[in-house]
Amino acid sequence: MKGIWKPSALVSALSITTTYRPPGVERPYDDVIHERDGLLRYKWNGTERNESTNRSLRSAMHASVPLIWFFGVGKGIFRPEFPVFVVGEEEDRQQFILDPSRSVNSPQSKEGVEELPRRYRMIETRQRLFQGVFRGIVMRAYGDHCAVCGLQQSRLLDAAHILPDSDKDGIASVTNGIALCKLHHSAFDVGILGIRPDLVVQVQPRIMHERGGPMLRYGFQEVHGKKISVPSATAERPRPDFLERSFLRFTELGEVA
Numbered sequence: 001m002k003g004i005w006k007p008s009a010l011v012s013a014l015s016i017t018t019t020y021r022p023p024g025v026e027r028p029y030d031d032v033i034h035e036r037d038g039l040l041r042y043k044w045n046g047t048e049r050n051e052s053t054n055r056s057l058r059s060a061m062h063a064s065v066p067l068i069w070f071f072g073v074g075k076g077i078f079r080p081e082f083p084v085f086v087v088g089e090e091e092d093r094q095q096f097i098l099d100p101s102r103s104v105n106s107p108q109s110k111e112g113v114e115e116l117p118r119r120y121r122m123i124e125t126r127q128r129l130f131q132g133v134f135r136g137i138v139m140r141a142y143g144d145h146c147a148v149c150g151l152q153q154s155r156l157l158d159a160a161h162i163l164p165d166s167d168k169d170g171i172a173s174v175t176n177g178i179a180l181c182k183l184h185h186s187a188f189d190v191g192i193l194g195i196r197p198d199l200v201v202q203v204q205p206r207i208m209h210e211r212g213g214p215m216l217r218y219g220f221q222e223v224h225g226k227k228i229s230v231p232s233a234t235a236e237r238p239r240p241d242f243l244e245r246s247f248l249r250f251t252e253l254g255e256v257a
């Protein structure tokens, strides 16, 4: 279901909406980033070119009106992104081209979408738009808890990638994410803490044998061997093959330490 909102007094649309679909029901959000130009695609409402909301988006394109994009991060939960500009249309594919990397004040050049190198634009789009959406989805799915220790301080929580952004499979999908507190996120990234495909936490042996204060004991030694908490919806749990690859790296890091 598409949501394009245009108040009746205006010619151009003000906002667009993408509702959340759990993994498996729809492709991950990453897929709306176009391979060729790093810009986003947004489907027409229906198949009629001159349907009224499609016309209002076209009007926003001609007038360079910034739009708000409401991204669903859960059932009935949305994260707003602003500004997003309609910079083109692909009529044969019945979709608009959207650019979230332009600022409101930067005039659109004559070259339009060719202005930025593709690679740069893809990185920019991923960071600017999808990291926020990714975080929103992961936090909602994990109920704002660290999956390892249960800490519930949202400012101290991150949406960690199981496979990093730089990996070809490092998609910004909830199945490649885990909510972790800052401490456990860093420990996961540097390979001090690993998560097995069966969701059991493993801590490097050298840390298990260390002596130290409460952070070492409660934060690491006592979480070793425990299962992480995962979302109740099966489709939103970490993908075992992603965990397997990530855990392989953890074991390799242990060998070289």
Ligand SMILES: [Zn+2]
Pocket (backbone or CB within 6 Å): 146, 147, 148, 149, 150, 151, 180, 181, 182, 183, 184
């Ligand atoms: Zn934690």
